[in-house]
Amino acid sequence: MSxxxxxxxxxxxxxxxxxxxxxxxxxxxETATHRLEGVNPSCGDMVELDLEVRxxxxxxxxxxxxxxxxxxxxxxxxAESVRGQTLDQVRLLADTFKxxxxxxxxxxxxxxxxxxxxxxxLDGVRAYPVRIKCALLAWNTLLEAIENER
Amino acid sequence: xxxxxxxxxxxxxxxxxxxxxxxxxxGHPVTFLDSASSAQKPRQVMQAVRSFEExxxxxxxRGLYWLSEEATRLYEExxxxxxxFLGVEDVPTLLFTRGTTESLxxxxxxxxxxxxxxxxxxxxxxxxxxxxxxxxxQLAFRKGARLRWIEINPDGTLDQDSLAAAxxxxxxxxxxxxxxxxxxxxxxxxxxxxxxxAAGATVILDGAQGVPHLPTRVEDLGVDFLAFxxxxxxxxxxxxxxxxxxxxxxxxxxxxxxxxxxxxVRRDRSSWDVLxxxxxxxxxxxSGAIGLAAACRYLDALGMEAVRDHDQDLLAYAFEQxxxxxxxxxxxxxxxxxxxxxxxxxxxxIHPHDLATLLAREGVCVRAGHHCCQPLMREIGMxxxxxxxxxxxNNREDVDRLVQALDKAGRLFSGVKCKP
Numbered sequence: 001m002s003x004x005x006x007x008x009x010x011x012x013x014x015x016x017x018x019x020x021x022x023x024x025x026x027x028x029x030e031t032a033t034h035r036l037e038g039v040n041p042s043c044g045d046m047v048e049l050d051l052e053v054r055x056x057x058x059x060x061x062x063x064x065x066x067x068x069x070x071x072x073x074x075x076x077x078x079a080e081s082v083r084g085q086t087l088d089q090v091r092l093l094a095d096t097f098k099x100x101x102x103x104x105x106x107x108x109x110x111x112x113x114x115x116x117x118x119x120x121x122l123d124g125v126r127a128y129p130v131r132i133k134c135a136l137l138a139w140n141t142l143l144e145a146i147e148n149e150r
Numbered sequence: 151x152x153x154x155x156x157x158x159x160x161x162x163x164x165x166x167x168x169x170x171x172x173x174x175x176x177g178h179p180v181t182f183l184d185s186a187s188s189a190q191k192p193r194q195v196m197q198a199v200r201s202f203e204e205x206x207x208x209x210x211x212r213g214l215y216w217l218s219e220e221a222t223r224l225y226e227e228x229x230x231x232x233x234x235f236l237g238v239e240d241v242p243t244l245l246f247t248r249g250t251t252e253s254l255x256x257x258x259x260x261x262x263x264x265x266x267x268x269x270x271x272x273x274x275x276x277x278x279x280x281x282x283x284x285x286x287x288q289l290a291f292r293k294g295a296r297l298r299w300i301e302i303n304p305d306g307t308l309d310q311d312s313l314a315a316a317x318x319x320x321x322x323x324x325x326x327x328x329x330x331x332x333x334x335x336x337x338x339x340x341x342x343x344x345x346x347x348a349a350g351a352t353v354i355l356d357g358a359q360g361v362p363h364l365p366t367r368v369e370d371l372g373v374d375f376l377a378f379x380x381x382x383x384x385x386x387x388x389x390x391x392x393x394x395x396x397x398x399x400x401x402x403x404x405x406x407x408x409x410x411x412x413x414x415v416r417r418d419r420s421s422w423d424v425l426x427x428x429x430x431x432x433x434x435x436x437s438g439a440i441g442l443a444a445a446c447r448y449l450d451a452l453g454m455e456a457v458r459d460h461d462q463d464l465l466a467y468a469f470e471q472x473x474x475x476x477x478x479x480x481x482x483x484x485x486x487x488x489x490x491x492x493x494x495x496x497x498x499x500i501h502p503h504d505l506a507t508l509l510a511r512e513g514v515c516v517r518a519g520h521h522c523c524q525p526l527m528r529e530i531g532m533x534x535x536x537x538x539x540x541x542x543x544n545n546r547e548d549v550d551r552l553v554q555a556l557d558k559a560g561r562l563f564s565g566v567k568c569k570p
Contacts, residue, residue, distance in 0.1 A: 004158065011507070012504075012508070012562055012563075014565075014566070017562070017563065017565065017566045018568075020566075021567075021568055022568035022569065023568070042520060043503055043534075043535075044534060045521060061229045064420065066533055067501065067503075067533075068501040068502075068503040069501060069504045069563075070504070088327045090219040128507065129557050131503075134503070
């Protein structure tokens with residue numbers, strides 16, 4: 001019989017607790033061009049993501065939400081990492097991050113030119129299958145919000 | 151089962167009957183505090199199911215060979231055992247179902263479809279589990295009936311004004327839970343049932359959290375129907391009970407149609423068998439029923455009064471120990487005699503799912519979230535709570551391990567200070 005080993009604190013890394021306790025870009029944007037609410041029905045976590053998109057670039061980001069530290073820290077980190085990026089870069093980053101959490105086995109190498117940066121701190125979530133959807137909530141909401149911007 | 155010096159099985163020794171607790175997960179002993187969700191099973195229950203399946207299994211009712219006769223005998227004997235556990239004398243009024251949810255849906259689709267009409271009211275407390283809420287909400291949509299909510303006080307007890315107001319409107323149905331799966335509140339069943347009857351209502355009791363923990367005599371409860379699940383009272387999943395008064399059950403149309411429930415079938419018509427078969431279409435969960443009977447025998451041997459005392463002892467100890475944690479708030483009644491051993495709490499501003507994850511790492515199994523009570527959560531302004539619940543196999547060390555794990559979680563989450 002195999003059981004998960006007790007895991008040292010690779011999940012609640014300091015940077016995650018920091019983003020959770022002191023979220024960046026929290027609040028609605030008056031200049032938002034895109035606003036979408038995302039919900040995880042199984043746990044009740046909710047995030048409302050605001051984007052200001054100008055000429056194919058996300059110039060400003062804001063979010064409000066309610067949820068666990070993983071979902072809220074991930075939203076805060078998303079806001080920091082996509083601000084200033086083109087929509088193509090944003091999509092590539094979101095897809096890279098999702099693949100990072102969802103790929104079984106080893107962590108896939110990010111594609112050329114994608115800097116995963118601080119998001120690496122969420123790698124610990126991979127060991128907690130039921131929490132992966134928490135880390136992905138804001139990202140799925142982001143992808144849906146810009147779905148028609150092709 | 152350990153036999154104590156008095157010659158009765160002892161609840162202190164009960165833990166040894168639960169092999170699942172006798173292991174380590176991730177280097178920690180298993181501290182199982184999620185029995186309100188589903189209880190662990192003692193060897194005696196597993197043994198009863200296994201022994202039946204190894205020696206006597208066959209389909210019931212129809213076979214003309216020994217195995218089928220024996221299986222039929224054991225299945226009907228299981229019904230008698232469970233009836234005895236509840237003080238039900240009219241044994242065929244005890245129906246086996248898949249569990250509380252199916253029992254309540256059965257009532258909504260049979261009694262409800264037959265008896266509720268346009269403008270009729272269904273009174274129910276806002277503390278109800280989704281299983282005793284959604285079937286009635288959907289029935290109300292189908293029939294043009296209305297739900298009349300009974301509000302709750304901040305301590306998780308029923309608000310007397312809205313209770314009186316709901317009953318004044320002479321609802322057709324009053325359905326409520328014996329014990330709140332969030333607050334642990336024990337509702338005063340007899341008093342509520344008598345008042346509802348006086349108002350002309352039929353009374354349904356959701357016993358999912360009550361029957362496993364409180365001595366149960368159906369006549370003393372004074373209700374018309376009682377629904378509960380086996381898996382919260384040491385039995386396997388997929389077996390539960392609906393008990394009802396014969397005069398009501400006999401006027402209800404069948405719920406599921408098929409084999410076993412018929413008397414005769416012609417090309418253009420059918421007629422139905424008598425109780426209990428009429429409500430047990432298809433091959434039932436025979437092993438489950440035998441497991442449930444074994445669970446009733448086990449609990450009977452411990453004594454439900456002793457189970458209640460054990461719950462109260464752990465509850466008092468848990469309250470005392472949890473009070474040592476700064477920023478921990480327990481929901482529900484403060485008067486311990488008015489509550490069962492379900493302890494929902496909030497700990498500082500740590501989200502319940504974070505808390506449950508952190509506790510899990512210390513081997514402490516708790517529930518976190520809305521507990522299938524979304525209207526109630528909205529009422530108390532919470533997205534969810536963290537809930538510890540106890541049963542016969544828990545002891546004070548389990549409470550200690552919960553408190554230690556909470557303390558550790560609290561320290562992790564209080565370490566971050568925001569830069570100005």
